[in-house]
Amino acid sequence: MNNPTIEKLKTQFPDAVQDVSEFRGDAVVTLSRETLLDAARFLRDDPDLQYNLLVDLTSVDRRDLGIEPRFATVYELYSIPKNHRVRLKVPLPWDDATEMPECPSVTEVWPAANWHEREAYDLMGIEFAGHPWLRRILMPDNWVGHPLRKDYPLGGEPVYFTADREDPRFAHLGRQTMEGPSYPSELPEGVDSETHLVINMGPQHPATHGVLRLAVELEGERIVSANPDIGYLHSGFEKTGENRRYEKFIPYTDRMDYLAGMNNNLAYVLTVEKLLGVEVPPRAQYIRVILAELQRIASHLFWLATHAHDVSGTIHSLLMYCLRERERILDIFEMFCGARLTTTGMSVGGLRRDIPGAFPDAVRAFVRDFRGYLKEYEAMLTDNPIWLSRLKGIGVLKADDAIALGVTGPMLRAAGISFDLRKAQPYSSYDHFDFDIPTATESDSYARYLVRLREMEQSLRIVEQAINRLPGGPVRTDDRKVAPPPREEIDRSMESLIHHFKLYTEGYKPPVGEVYGMAENPKGVLGFYLVSDGSAIPYRLRVRGPSFVNLQATNLLAQGHLLSDLVTLIGSIDIVLGEVDR
Amino acid sequence: MGQVESKTGSFGIITTTLELAVNWGRKYSLWPLTFGLACCAIEMMASGASRFDISRFGAEVFRGSPRQSDLMIVSGRVSNKMAPVVKRLYEQMPYPKWVIAMGDCSSVGGPFNNYAIVQGVDRLIPVDVYVPGCPPRPEALFYALTLLQEKVQKQEKLGERV
Numbered sequence: 001m002n003n004p005t006i007e008k009l010k011t012q013f014p015d016a017v018q019d020v021s022e023f024r025g026d027a028v029v030t031l032s033r034e035t036l037l038d039a040a041r042f043l044r045d046d047p048d049l050q051y052n053l054l055v056d057l058t059s060v061d062r063r064d065l066g067i068e069p070r071f072a073t074v075y076e077l078y079s080i081p082k083n084h085r086v087r088l089k090v091p092l093p094w095d096d097a098t099e100m101p102e103c104p105s106v107t108e109v110w111p112a113a114n115w116h117e118r119e120a121y122d123l124m125g126i127e128f129a130g131h132p133w134l135r136r137i138l139m140p141d142n143w144v145g146h147p148l149r150k151d152y153p154l155g156g157e158p159v160y161f162t163a164d165r166e167d168p169r170f171a172h173l174g175r176q177t178m179e180g181p182s183y184p185s186e187l188p189e190g191v192d193s194e195t196h197l198v199i200n201m202g203p204q205h206p207a208t209h210g211v212l213r214l215a216v217e218l219e220g221e222r223i224v225s226a227n228p229d230i231g232y233l234h235s236g237f238e239k240t241g242e243n244r245r246y247e248k249f250i251p252y253t254d255r256m257d258y259l260a261g262m263n264n265n266l267a268y269v270l271t272v273e274k275l276l277g278v279e280v281p282p283r284a285q286y287i288r289v290i291l292a293e294l295q296r297i298a299s300h301l302f303w304l305a306t307h308a309h310d311v312s313g314t315i316h317s318l319l320m321y322c323l324r325e326r327e328r329i330l331d332i333f334e335m336f337c338g339a340r341l342t343t344t345g346m347s348v349g350g351l352r353r354d355i356p357g358a359f360p361d362a363v364r365a366f367v368r369d370f371r372g373y374l375k376e377y378e379a380m381l382t383d384n385p386i387w388l389s390r391l392k393g394i395g396v397l398k399a400d401d402a403i404a405l406g407v408t409g410p411m412l413r414a415a416g417i418s419f420d421l422r423k424a425q426p427y428s429s430y431d432h433f434d435f436d437i438p439t440a441t442e443s444d445s446y447a448r449y450l451v452r453l454r455e456m457e458q459s460l461r462i463v464e465q466a467i468n469r470l471p472g473g474p475v476r477t478d479d480r481k482v483a484p485p486p487r488e489e490i491d492r493s494m495e496s497l498i499h500h501f502k503l504y505t506e507g508y509k510p511p512v513g514e515v516y517g518m519a520e521n522p523k524g525v526l527g528f529y530l531v532s533d534g535s536a537i538p539y540r541l542r543v544r545g546p547s548f549v550n551l552q553a554t555n556l557l558a559q560g561h562l563l564s565d566l567v568t569l570i571g572s573i574d575i576v577l578g579e580v581d582r
Numbered sequence: 583m584g585q586v587e588s589k590t591g592s593f594g595i596i597t598t599t600l601e602l603a604v605n606w607g608r609k610y611s612l613w614p615l616t617f618g619l620a621c622c623a624i625e626m627m628a629s630g631a632s633r634f635d636i637s638r639f640g641a642e643v644f645r646g647s648p649r650q651s652d653l654m655i656v657s658g659r660v661s662n663k664m665a666p667v668v669k670r671l672y673e674q675m676p677y678p679k680w681v682i683a684m685g686d687c688s689s690v691g692g693p694f695n696n697y698a699i700v701q702g703v704d705r706l707i708p709v710d711v712y713v714p715g716c717p718p719r720p721e722a723l724f725y726a727l728t729l730l731q732e733k734v735q736k737q738e739k740l741g742e743r744v
Contacts, residue, residue, distance in 0.1 A: 156694075233659065255620070341717055
């Protein structure tokens with residue numbers, strides 16, 4: 001194995017590297033807990049490595065895998081300047097004397113780890129020594145237990161297909177809710193409610209784009225700190241995924257970032273395909289690109305609509321315009337898969353069915369018209385004095401801070417870093433298309449607006465190229481262990497019938513291993529971490545939501561601004577709470 | 583409505599009961615709460631926007647405060663952490679008030695039968711109309727709205743806490 005990172009780590013820390021493995025191109029280095037912090041600093045600061053972006057931090061409960069010690073933390077690192085990745089794994093020795101296994105916190109190396117570690121503490125029950133404020137983040141403060149541990153049940157209620165109110169089995173219904181009445185989370189450390197005014201914004205607020213709660217500390221009208229309190233839409237995606245077959249999790253991905261269903265589908269199926277080692281036919285790859293880029297436009301349109309609506313009521317007509325154009329994209333999706341929002345448009349190994357005959361013309365017509373619409377938006381906003389005064393200079397996030405906080409997507413690109421996974425690590429044949437990565441240097445809300453607007457233009461270019469150069473051929477892999485055979489084949493071939501039966505009764509079983517898959521979503525890098533134990537159900541499924549990580553920047557962005565600018569800030573981060581809370 | 587008597591050269595006279603007249607007014611001026619939870623909230627917004635236009639049914643005045651609204655559209659999954667908030671919002675709304683459970687999640691929990699999600703918002707607050715779908719299309723929400731309008735029209739006693 002000639003991975004320079006691993007060689008360097010081995011020479012620097014000869015005793016600490018316990019194990020090195022590689023699976024499907026992902027290098028995993030197992031480190032001892034004691035050297036984690038030193039190794040982290042080394043990986044970040046070494047001029048040849050420069051792992052400056054902590055993509056993800058998660059943990060695995062390996063009880064059912066039979067690996068000792070039971071818990072391990074996992075660090076997915078990425079180097080933006082060098083464009084390489086590595087994964088660190090740190091087993092956590094644990095004796096039952098302590099309540100939780102302990103792991104050193106890496107927040108001082110990568111501040112992005114803050115919320116990730118709180119999440120691991122909340123859902124997996126891992127103590128991070130040296131963490132600035134280790135509290136539950138997604139579950140209510142008074143919740144008992146750690147849901148992602150393997151000894152924690154999935155929960156929920158049995159489903160009865162009767163409607164008899166006299167049935168004694170109904171007596172327990174609703175108890176799940178009543179058992180743990182939750183209360184608002186406590187104020188973060190450092191919030192001075194004696195001299196400053198602390199106000200509560202959300203979870204029911206028209207401008208928080210969902211159920212986000214912010215504890216805003218004010219001095220007069222100036223914001224001293226704005227601390228997000230999230231988890232109001234926590235739906236247990238990861239736990240649900242660990243109880244479903246690989247294929248059956250695709251519909252759930254729609255419901256995470258529900259403005260970008262196709263992109264979520266794409267990121268997930270790419271990860272499962274990586275785990276299985278399946279090749280996708282070129283036609284399917286092109287159609288996926290078309291769908292994903294249309295979805296990117298739709299997501300940015302919805303962002304523009306709500307952002308303009310929040311910032312200035314006088315640009316209310318823009319909401320109507322943007323949603324009008326978005327409906328046309330949804331029409332195209334409906335033509336393809338029958339659904340508007342929650343599309344489940346992609347399938348492991350390709351697509352469920354080919355595009356209908358009217359699809360290419362509808363896409364071409366949209367691309368043609370939308371160029372004109374984009375000019376209209378620019379005419380309404382780019383030089384609009386209200387828009388300028390509300391956005392210019394608001395929420396400056398410099399490149400160094402952005403990378404340290406793990407911020408990705410248009411927010412990072414508006415800070416002048418030209419990082420886009422579609423170019424850096426092309427997937428689904430993005431390298432066949434000619435497009436630019438729009439960047440800006442001002443790093444304020446206005447720069448983010450410009451970047452997103454330019455991104456829509458680039459997406460149009462990609463869609464146009466893809467639809468004009470659409471190759472022929474099948475849209476699903478012919479690997480019968482993954483994709484079912486065509487209907488007519490089942491009538492003729494006994495083997496096909498068996499494949500079909502096995503696939504639908506047992507599902508496909510990926511080899512034992514773990515992969516990390518990333519894709520560029522409209523909001524940033526969406527990551528999936530899958531651990532397979534060789535069965536048809538993922539052993540560990542982890543979602544890295546870009547909104548979750550980007551939202552961490554709120555406090556830094558808001559400090560010193562006026563309370564009214566908070567609405568601009570939340571809008572310009574572009575969050576979807578379904579993905580923040582998962 | 584009651585009988586209509588018209589005379590030449592003067593306005594017609596409508597006789598009706600107070601309940602019918604008030605209910606008739608109420609049903610065409612439902613003010614929903616701007617309360618979005620999850621995916622269904624996006625379809626709720628689409629219902630209010632250009633193509634579908636919820637104002638055709640007189641329910642376009644979305645209010646940011648529960649104290650100004652009389653219709654709560656629970657659009658999305660309700661988590662255990664959110665449950666007390668939903669309940670409080672409902673209690674803050676003045677009578678008379680109605681609830682539409684939009685989508686599978688708020689009706690029965692939907693695909694999220696797990697530790698985090700309340701299996702139907704009717705465990706917390708009374709629901710008048712359930713809309714199936716994941717998410718329901720705007721047309722389905724409009725159908726629910728017309729069903730609710732029928733229900734409002736049939737309300738017998740005014741001022742009753744129903």
